[in-house]
Amino acid sequence: MQVFKFGGASVNSTERIQRVASILEGHKGQPLVVVISAMGKTTNELEKVAEAFYRGHAAEALDLFEAIKRKHLDIYNALIGDGRGQEYLVDLFTEVEWLLHDRPVREYDYYYDQIVCIGELLSTTIMHRYLDHAGIPALWVDVRDILRTDAGFRDATVDLEYAAAETKRLLTPLLEKGRTIILQGFIGATAENESTTLGREGSDYTAAIFSNLLGATSLTIWKDVEGVMNADPKLFSEAQVIPELNYTEVIEMAYYGAQVIHPKTIKPLQNKHIPMHVRCFLDPSLPGTLIHDQPVHSLPPVIVLKQHQVLLHLKSRDFSFAGAHAGALYTLLKDLHVQPNLIQNGAITIQLCVDDRGERTERLAQAASAFFDVSVERGLTLLTIRHYNTGLLETLTEGATRLLRQQTAETVQVLLRKA
Template sequence: MKVFKFGGASVQSIERIQLVADILRSYPNEKILIVISAMGKTTNALEKVAEAFFNNHKEEALQLFEAVKQNHLTTAKYLLVTHYNEALERLSHFFTEVEWLLHDKPVRDFDYYYDQIVCAGELLSTGIVSAYLNEVGIDNSWIDVRDIVRTDNNFRDANIDWTFTQQKVNSEILPLFEDSNLVITQGFIGATDDNESTTLGREGSDYTAAVFANMLDADSQTIWKDVEGVMNADPKAFPDAQFISDLNYTEVIEMAYYGAQVIHPKTIKPLQNKGIPLQVKCFLDKTLPGTIIHNKPVKNLPPIIVVKPQQALIHLHSRDFSFVGEKPVADLYELLAEIRIKPNLMQTGAVSIQVCLDDRPEKIEKLALAASAFFEVEVEKGLTLLTIRHYNEAILQKMIAGHTIELRQQSPETVQVLMLPTR
């Protein structure tokens, strides 16, 4: 048993969906669970739909969703012949799910609506890909992952109920392999006890695949991407990024923790628990060896660079110049947990605390307002968080040139710098 995950870039066009079929033909006798992301930039487009809806711009939300809808229908029309009607019936069901919601008015938190709308991306892409594979003779079974992956209601970052989900894998997924070698499902999404859609965090399809690999006792998990393998930096931002042939679980967890987009932060643990190797391979050239991630020591790694833009820095200062001790810090952590936002960097002084977070305006506003009950609060936006693992002074100076440093933390292995462009 293998688990494959195909990201949005690998299904963003007709030609690339055809490449997916070509890859699968290379594994004719393997039983493979295939997890597929939303096509191309669909998730971004659906996020704009959710924002327009939540801001009570109903007509704009409907127009934006109509564009998403037409993109998928066009892809299906050009890709499918004999299986078009079957695919259209499935797609129409998911279109209706979202359109029904968009005719309502928001009365709950944004994160709830985000999940109900954005989850459509994976459902639409898998519906089209599954129909195409069946049409070209690559027999497969399709299943809605929301019937399998049970989560809590922590919308946009839901936690999986492992016991319930394992039972569903055993009773619903394993029997599908008796009829075909390939089972296709979605990444990134799940559902609550009340059948409300949830998402597992951005880039959560990797995590979904790892959960299934763990529960199916897979031989391996492979993530198919549009790069040679894992690089030491984002090749779109750093054209001279270096390929890394092998890594260990610990290093990848560190990279993910600091924000590297190559692997979802939660992906490694389910694999590490059962010693399942993870491969990152290039779907544009399936003959390339890719990167293998395992549990063995790895030495002489190059500097690994992670850049996170759109950061907010919250300055918290005690009102009466009393020391910031255990109680204020504990109160702050309680607030962070309550608002469900994770700090990327924290620094504590005698009478102040600085907290760096992803700039999610609604949550930043909630945190600042709540913290103002016991701190003087100032919010600074427009910052970038730079993290370099295995850094050297030369690469650090190159990366911070032209910037003003707001915050810096470092250890022998890792340096983090929160910075603004110098005005």
């Protein structure tokens, strides 16, 4: 039994959906779980809908959502032809439109999840209907019935015990009959049936959870690149495929922000020694990257650039050691679900680098002001190089101001203000 995960790039056009279908057709009659992300940039587009709604701009939110509806209906009609089955999409559209006609009375993250989760529901519905149209048997399952989470909206924690029981009840009997099951990545639901999301790129994590719970022989992540690369090929033309990695290296890469695998993905696989393949859906004949628990040597430098960084300058008000308030700061980070990317302590100062998460970053700065004088610097870039060398570091930081630097024998991180 295998688990496949297809990212947004693999389902963002009729031609690519047909490519995915041809891959699945090659596994017809075999037990297979297929986890699918939202189409293309749909999550980004839905984020704009959520932002407009929360600002009280209902008309703008509805207009933005109308464009998303039209895009999905156009792809659906191009695939199916006669438009049969559109009611499945219309029902999903209606759920969001009802919400958009209300006024926000809860926190932004709650509305974000209720709106953004529609992307995966739409993409999987379209894929399922097309597979049925093409004569490829598959079953659509709402993953929110299985992945129960807490109410940590935008970064929810999955109740794995509940998920295991529901997976055994709902999915195992189908897989024992050799069925293909279509699931949504990235989303879950609370016990009150409020939709939640698992963090950006969380579809990988969804696939890893089901790989673990079902004891899969392997997990394959299908992407629009040849495999895991040592840098973003859109930014570095000399980026190269890494044919083999181990779990530890991938966890390090994910922790520092490499957009290849969700940071939570590896542990469920590692616990059961499940290998993961990263392969190209545009050319399935390519070998891709194998990720397992064996040692791997002679890796190239791995370059990660994280844009939109915020540096919080925290200074003790009474010249007491800043470390006396470090515990309170870490509690704030945990409570607000903020992951620190870089922390550097001085005698009376703490420098804290985090992703710019808008309102959540503002809440962090405001809460930290109970202990520190706080100033905020935005628009920064965090450069991380694994297996670095001095020449490469100098080249990549040339012309920028280095605000912070930390390094170990394997990894260097530099926070940059571009000229």
